[in-house]
Amino acid sequence: MCDSSKRLVAWMDRELPDNEAxxxxxxxxxxxxxxxxxxxxxxxxxAFVACCAAATEEKTRRRLQRWVPLLSSAAAVAAVLLxxxxxxxxxxxxxxxxxxxxxxxxxxxxxxxxVKKVHRxxxxxxxxxxxxxxxxxxxxxxxxxxxxxxxxxxxxxxGITFIADLSMAxxxxxxxxxxx
Amino acid sequence: xxxxxxxxxxxxxxxxxxxxxxxxLYRELRKPLLRYLIGLGLSADEAQDMVQDAFLSLHRHLxxxxxxxxxxxxxxxxxxxxxxxxxxxxxxxxxxxxxxDIESIADKATPExxxxxxxxxxxLGKAILLLTESERECLLLRAGGLxxxxxxxxxxxxxxxxxxTVDRAIKKLAEKFNV
Numbered sequence: 001m002c003d004s005s006k007r008l009v010a011w012m013d014r015e016l017p018d019n020e021a022x023x024x025x026x027x028x029x030x031x032x033x034x035x036x037x038x039x040x041x042x043x044x045x046x047a048f049v050a051c052c053a054a055a056t057e058e059k060t061r062r063r064l065q066r067w068v069p070l071l072s073s074a075a076a077v078a079a080v081l082l083x084x085x086x087x088x089x090x091x092x093x094x095x096x097x098x099x100x101x102x103x104x105x106x107x108x109x110x111x112x113x114x115v116k117k118v119h120r121x122x123x124x125x126x127x128x129x130x131x132x133x134x135x136x137x138x139x140x141x142x143x144x145x146x147x148x149x150x151x152x153x154x155x156x157x158x159g160i161t162f163i164a165d166l167s168m169a170x171x172x173x174x175x176x177x178x179x180x
Numbered sequence: 181x182x183x184x185x186x187x188x189x190x191x192x193x194x195x196x197x198x199x200x201x202x203x204x205l206y207r208e209l210r211k212p213l214l215r216y217l218i219g220l221g222l223s224a225d226e227a228q229d230m231v232q233d234a235f236l237s238l239h240r241h242l243x244x245x246x247x248x249x250x251x252x253x254x255x256x257x258x259x260x261x262x263x264x265x266x267x268x269x270x271x272x273x274x275x276x277x278x279x280x281d282i283e284s285i286a287d288k289a290t291p292e293x294x295x296x297x298x299x300x301x302x303x304l305g306k307a308i309l310l311l312t313e314s315e316r317e318c319l320l321l322r323a324g325g326l327x328x329x330x331x332x333x334x335x336x337x338x339x340x341x342x343x344x345t346v347d348r349a350i351k352k353l354a355e356k357f358n359v
Contacts (some may be wrong), residue, residue, distance in 0.1 A: 007345040015328050037354075044354045047304050049323045059224040063208045 002027070002034050009041055206235060209252060212324035213259050219320040220263050230266075234258045253330035256321060261335050300357055307356035315349035322346055 004027045011024040028034050108169050209233060219229035235256050242248065308316065314335070321331040328342040335342070 006347065009329075009350050010343050013322070013328065013346070015343060024241070040354045040357075041350050044304070044350060044357045045323075047301060047357065048319055048353065051301060051304055051308070052320065052323050054220050056211075056215045056218045056224075059218055059227075 004028070004031070004034055005037055008034060008037055012038060012041060012045075052104055187349070205251065209255055213255065215218075216256065216301040216320050216324050217259055219316070219323075220260075222263055226266065227252075228324060230259055230262045250330065251292070253326060256324065256326060256334045260317075276326055303351060304357050307353050310356075311349055311352060315352070317347055318342055318345045319349050322354055 004024055007016060007020065008026050008028075009132055014021070017026065028038060045081075190228075213231045214224075214227050215235060217230050218224065222230065234255050238251070239255070241254070265307055317335055318331055321334055326334065327340045328346070331342045331346075332339045337345075
């Protein structure tokens with residue numbers, strides 16, 4: 001075996017100093033045995049890289065395959081739940097008998113925080129009466145007014161919340177006010 | 181899923197250095213890092229996590245004024261150490277390079293991936309299993325495009341030792357591969 005064979009891989013990898021690289025290059029040009037070795041080393045190097053790439057792709061593919069059935073199942077369950085939910089939860093809200101006329105109600109809430117309690121003079125009407133008077137089924141309007149805006153500071157103890165039920169007629173005139 | 185098309189992980193977007201350089205670095209080194217870690221025996225998930233951790237560490241390193249020289253070997257070293265720490269923490273078996281079922285990989289490899297005969301690839305897979313840990317690491321890093329000096333920095337060994345190890349490993353594989 002040639003002495004140069006010890007430096008062939010380093011020469012292929014361009015890791016030799018210039019003067020040594022030139023020597024090896026000259027030698028390889030003249031020595032068929034070393035040329036064959038260089039071919040073999042290059043081939044095995046390429047195959048090693050291909051092997052690494054194939055292993056990475058295979059493992060990544062397996063990883064994706066592991067998730068596909070899980071995600072498909074989750075999507076199927078979600079679709080079934082959506083169907084069940086839609087067919088069972090859309091129920092008409094019962095309409096409270098109305099004492100006053102068909103005017104829409106307005107609820108004034110004096111609490112500083114978002115509305116917690118919903119008062120409806122009129123419930124939301126079921127959709128089964130297309131010819132009904134839409135004005136009479138108009139949902140109540142809720143307006144939240146901070147307590148500080150209605151009472152002087154300190155007038156209302158902390159934690160106390162006022163809810164005002166304000167009934168309005170169709171012409172927007174106030175028909176009644178009830179504080180809770 | 182093409183890794184190159186993935187958006188940059190959040191840590192990189194805040195690089196103090198040139199963000200184009202960081203983007204290039206991520207695109208250039210993400211796959212080689214993944215291949216190296218999978219070659220060490222990590223699963224795809226573990227390798228993915230480790231690569232993200234390595235880039236996060238790089239961000240911290242640069243943000244704290246760390247050296248910007250030899251970033252490639254720096255990243256590989258962080259990934260290498262992370263993989264080895266995981267080995268110690270979880271008592272993982274790292275003795276099997278690439279994959280224990282390398283032969284099935286050879287079967288599934290597409291012609292685009294491997295232009296060589298599958299029989300040769302199978303022989304190569306078996307030959308890789310016979311390499312020492314150091315030889316495998318050197319070849320994996322070399323396959324990732326690192327120079328001998330960089331491989332030495334990653335593994336903490338002299339450059340001359342890297343040259344000898346790579347030479348020995350390639351000759352071993354060639355013997356089995358080209359029979």
